[in-house]
Amino acid sequence: METAVTKTGTEDKIWGGGNKPLKVSYGKMMMWFFILSDALTFSGFLASYGFSRFKFIDSWPIADEVFNHFPFLHGVDAPMYYVALMTFILIFSSVTMVLAVDAGHHMKKKKVIFYMFLTIIGGAIFVGSQAWEWKNFIKGEYGAVETKGGQILQFVDGEGHRVGLKDIAVVNTHKDRAQHERKNGIWFKKEAALPTYTIEEIRKGFEKRKDLLIRTQTLTEKGQKTILSRTESLKRMQADAIGIVEGANLVHNEYGTPLFANFFFFITGFHGFHVFSGVVINIIIFINVILGTYERRKNYEMVEKVGLYWHFVDLVWVFVFTFFYLV
Amino acid sequence: MAHDTAHHESNIGRIWKVFILLSVVTIVEVILGIIKPAFLVETTLISMKLLNWIFIILTIYKAYYITWSFMHMEGETKGLRRSVVWTGVFLICYLVFILLTEGDYIYEVFRNGYVAWDF
Numbered sequence: 447m448e449t450a451v452t453k454t455g456t457e458d459k460i461w462g463g464g465n466k467p468l469k470v471s472y473g474k475m476m477m478w479f480f481i482l483s484d485a486l487t488f489s490g491f492l493a494s495y496g497f498s499r500f501k502f503i504d505s506w507p508i509a510d511e512v513f514n515h516f517p518f519l520h521g522v523d524a525p526m527y528y529v530a531l532m533t534f535i536l537i538f539s540s541v542t543m544v545l546a547v548d549a550g551h552h553m554k555k556k557k558v559i560f561y562m563f564l565t566i567i568g569g570a571i572f573v574g575s576q577a578w579e580w581k582n583f584i585k586g587e588y589g590a591v592e593t594k595g596g597q598i599l600q601f602v603d604g605e606g607h608r609v610g611l612k613d614i615a616v617v618n619t620h621k622d623r624a625q626h627e628r629k630n631g632i633w634f635k636k637e638a639a640l641p642t643y644t645i646e647e648i649r650k651g652f653e654k655r656k657d658l659l660i661r662t663q664t665l666t667e668k669g670q671k672t673i674l675s676r677t678e679s680l681k682r683m684q685a686d687a688i689g690i691v692e693g694a695n696l697v698h699n700e701y702g703t704p705l706f707a708n709f710f711f712f713i714t715g716f717h718g719f720h721v722f723s724g725v726v727i728n729i730i731i732f733i734n735v736i737l738g739t740y741e742r743r744k745n746y747e748m749v750e751k752v753g754l755y756w757h758f759v760d761l762v763w764v765f766v767f768t769f770f771y772l773v
Numbered sequence: 774m775a776h777d778t779a780h781h782e783s784n785i786g787r788i789w790k791v792f793i794l795l796s797v798v799t800i801v802e803v804i805l806g807i808i809k810p811a812f813l814v815e816t817t818l819i820s821m822k823l824l825n826w827i828f829i830i831l832t833i834y835k836a837y838y839i840t841w842s843f844m845h846m847e848g849e850t851k852g853l854r855r856s857v858v859w860t861g862v863f864l865i866c867y868l869v870f871i872l873l874t875e876g877d878y879i880y881e882v883f884r885n886g887y888v889a890w891d892f
Binding site for chain 1 (some may be wrong): 784785788791792796799800802803806807814819821825828829831832835836839840842843844845849850852853856857860861864865868869872874876877879880882883889890891892
C-alpha cells in the first residue's frame, strides 16, 4: 500500500468482516462449498452404484436394451438417442445461463431476461423428459418371469428377438381370482394389483410355442445375455419360475436385478430434484431481474450464483449419463 | 462486488466454442456407445474395457470444461480453486477406490462361495 493512503483502522481486523478472502464474495464462496458437498453426495451415490455393479458384474442389465424409447417412434429400437438429446438440452441451457451471467456483467437487463428465460425453458424440458423416461421404465415393455431365487427370465424367439408376455400367454378365460379390495376385507386390508397374466398362463403358452427360448441375466464373454437351449428353458420354466414381472419398481424389475431400478430411481430422481429446484430458484431470480432488483443493486452477482448451481446440475448429469447409459 | 464491471470483457466467443466442444464430445460418446467397436470392447485395461475408459476420460474432459469455463473456475484465485477441486477429487478417488475394490471382492465371494444364487 502506498503511504499516502489514509488508514481507516480496520485493515488488520480480519475477522471483523467486510473483507473478501480468496477475492470472492461471501455468497459465491459459500455456493462453491455447497457445490463441493453436493458433489460428494452425488459421488457417494454413483460410487455405491459402481459397488453394486461390480458385485453383479456378470449379470447387470444392458442399458441400451432398457432405455431405447424415443417420443413418437413406437416400437423403434433407439438406444440412447433420447438421453443424448436430453444431455444436449441441459448443456444448451447451461450455455444460455452463462450468456445470462455474461450479460449481467455488462448490466444488460434485457439480455439477462432473455437468456434466463431460455434457461428455465431448457430446465423444464429436461425435467419433463426425465419424467417420460421414468414412465417408460416403470411401465416396462416385454415383461419377464421371476424365479424362486429372484432371478429374471426373459423370452426370446429363435432369432434372438425379445418376445413380450402378451404374445406368449394362453389366457384362461375362466379365471375366478378376484382382487381383494379394502372394502371386502374385515381388516380393511387390500392386496396389490393383480398381474395381467398368471404364471400358469405363461407356462402353458411357453410350452405351446416351440420357438421360444429363455434368456437369463448372466452375461456372456461378449457382454450379451445368455440364451438357454429349449430343453433347459422348459426345465427352468417348470421348476423355478414362480411369477411374472411387468415393468419395474423398487422390489421387482423386469430388466434384471432390482438394484438397477433402485439406483436408477434414486440417482436420476435426486438429480431430477436438483434440476427442479434449480428451475424454481431460476424463476425466483428471473422475477427479480424483471423487477429490476439487481439493476438497483448495481450488480448481477445473484445471477452468477444461481448460474453456478445450474452448471453444477449439468456437471452431475454428465457423470450420470456416462455411468447409467454409456458404461 | 466481485468483478469490476468496467473491466469485464465479454467472452461470448469462448462460450460458444466450449459449447461446440462439449457437443462434439457428447456425439462421439453416443456414436461409440451405439457402434461399440469390437477392439475397444475386447481390450481390457486394469480390469475394465478400453471403451469404458474412453467414456470416463471423455466425461472428465467435459467436466473440466464445464467447471473451468462455465462456472468460471479459471478466473478464481488459486486458493479457492484448490480448496474446492483438490478436496473433491481426493475424496471421490478414495471413495471410488474402496467401494469398487469391495464390490469386486463380493463378486468373487458370490461366485466361489459354494452358495447357489441362480435358482
